[in-house]
Amino acid sequence: MLDSPTVLVVDFGAQYAQLIARRVRECRVYSEIIPHDTPVAEIARRRPAGIVLSGGPKSVYSPGAPDVDPKMFDLGVPVLGICYGQQLMARTLGGEVARTGSAEFGRADLEVLSPGSVLFSDQPAEQSVWMSHNDAVVQAPEGFRLTASTQASPVAGFEAPRRGLYGVQFHPEVVHSPWGTEVLKNFLYQGCALIPSWTMTSIIESTTASISQVVGSDRVVCALSGGVDSSVAAALVHRAVGDQLTCVFVDHGLLRASEAEQVEDTFRRHLEIDLIHIKAADRFLEALRGVVDPETKRKRIGETFIRVFEETARADPEDARWLVQGTLYPDVIESGSRDAARIKSHHNVGGLPDDMAFTLVEPLRNLFKDEVRRVGVELGLPEEIVWRQPFPGPGLAVRIIGEVTAERLDILRTADAIVVDEINRAGLGRAVWQAFAVLPAIHSVGIQGDERTYGYPIVVRAVSSEDAMTADWVRLPFEVLERISSRVVGTVPEINRVVYDVTSKPPGTIEWE
Numbered sequence: 001m002l003d004s005p006t007v008l009v010v011d012f013g014a015q016y017a018q019l020i021a022r023r024v025r026e027c028r029v030y031s032e033i034i035p036h037d038t039p040v041a042e043i044a045r046r047r048p049a050g051i052v053l054s055g056g057p058k059s060v061y062s063p064g065a066p067d068v069d070p071k072m073f074d075l076g077v078p079v080l081g082i083c084y085g086q087q088l089m090a091r092t093l094g095g096e097v098a099r100t101g102s103a104e105f106g107r108a109d110l111e112v113l114s115p116g117s118v119l120f121s122d123q124p125a126e127q128s129v130w131m132s133h134n135d136a137v138v139q140a141p142e143g144f145r146l147t148a149s150t151q152a153s154p155v156a157g158f159e160a161p162r163r164g165l166y167g168v169q170f171h172p173e174v175v176h177s178p179w180g181t182e183v184l185k186n187f188l189y190q191g192c193a194l195i196p197s198w199t200m201t202s203i204i205e206s207t208t209a210s211i212s213q214v215v216g217s218d219r220v221v222c223a224l225s226g227g228v229d230s231s232v233a234a235a236l237v238h239r240a241v242g243d244q245l246t247c248v249f250v251d252h253g254l255l256r257a258s259e260a261e262q263v264e265d266t267f268r269r270h271l272e273i274d275l276i277h278i279k280a281a282d283r284f285l286e287a288l289r290g291v292v293d294p295e296t297k298r299k300r301i302g303e304t305f306i307r308v309f310e311e312t313a314r315a316d317p318e319d320a321r322w323l324v325q326g327t328l329y330p331d332v333i334e335s336g337s338r339d340a341a342r343i344k345s346h347h348n349v350g351g352l353p354d355d356m357a358f359t360l361v362e363p364l365r366n367l368f369k370d371e372v373r374r375v376g377v378e379l380g381l382p383e384e385i386v387w388r389q390p391f392p393g394p395g396l397a398v399r400i401i402g403e404v405t406a407e408r409l410d411i412l413r414t415a416d417a418i419v420v421d422e423i424n425r426a427g428l429g430r431a432v433w434q435a436f437a438v439l440p441a442i443h444s445v446g447i448q449g450d451e452r453t454y455g456y457p458i459v460v461r462a463v464s465s466e467d468a469m470t471a472d473w474v475r476l477p478f479e480v481l482e483r484i485s486s487r488v489v490g491t492v493p494e495i496n497r498v499v500y501d502v503t504s505k506p507p508g509t510i511e512w513e
């Protein structure tokens, strides 16, 4: 990020590299993740304020285990090694790592041995930490002082503050190490002499400055979906270039109840952003007619979206050159494109025709989701948008199992609004990752009044998750389920049955499709 001192987290394949970067940022210091094979010269060129070597799944002695270039430790940049990172540091600098025979997984009792230590300053002499390792450092390199140990890790912490080198065997980044954040803060504020200056305000300032510089006086277009990412991206770009931005909201008619009105209201009236609202529900329904297969649905929706978007963008007489995208940092890391530049110099955006070349503006490219939300709040976006649950691009079409019709969409929308409303009323809105209704287009027999009915079931799905990769079904109180059930069948005549999905992911997915 422009002008912010940066701590680089070297990823040795740890499941926790992202978490380390997030924790560093929570300490108000900007951090980025780099792959372990990044050449030291490249690291030096980036002039980091500190380096963290992450954990990793391998043993430092196993063939093909990722290594560290010894020159890393001579850059004059403070380095903190965590778990595998500590072991690499120890082995590279002449210490000893061995399989002690007593692996540690989970909670361990740590004894702080050196009260004058930098990492453990102002901390209790005995603390609980979280461990996950087979090997352990058994001898610190020469010139390092021992700072902490546990029963199974004789050298659970070491440091050579004059050389700016620190290591811990445990994981300070996880919540199960209650003093972990303090350990990181000590590394950052004392070890690296950083001050906590990376705030939402500074992100907004540096991002808007760089957008206006790059975009100049060109026109910019943004495809708004109503979700958090595209909304925050649009608001940020608007802050930078004002009226040069036009937002295009392709309303495919597959949104949840009152979502489209909310987008209009927020962007056009509240933020006064130039918004083109294309009401294209009929075209999408036409494209979906007779389609049952979920992949075909997605494909038809994608194609129609591009066609509608293209027509609008072409109709714009001033011909926008830039397209805003709400790409987030985890997408950047996962897609392997580690160029952290905010503004990508490339042209064609997935699926748009060749003669519609846009250059991408990706103002959220360096941010995690929770940071995007905080930027959104800071920019004045309403809570309903900032805290909106993830919602699939193809919308309710993936929540109707079977053909998508206008009638089924209405039924699902009404039932879904009840599910969400009851969960919010019970104060569980923020506790669930996603909660929604699914309409499998089958019928079953019921009885209402004295009549037999033959209606649709509604599936209620409510999951908790950290990142949507895994999820668990939420143990909703029976009273909440009961209210949902009786309101849904009482309100929507076509529904005669409500069921609750009690499947985690895996083996299920969050959406039904």
Ligand code: XMP
Binding pocket: 390, 391, 392, 393, 394, 434, 468, 505, 508, 509, 510, 511, 512
């Ligand atoms: P599944 O169903 O695979 O979903 O467990 C994981 C997460 O991704 C969301 N999802 C999508 N998001 N476009 C999106 O932007 C899509 O096409 C799409 N499909 C699924 C889903 O809601 C969940 O949060």
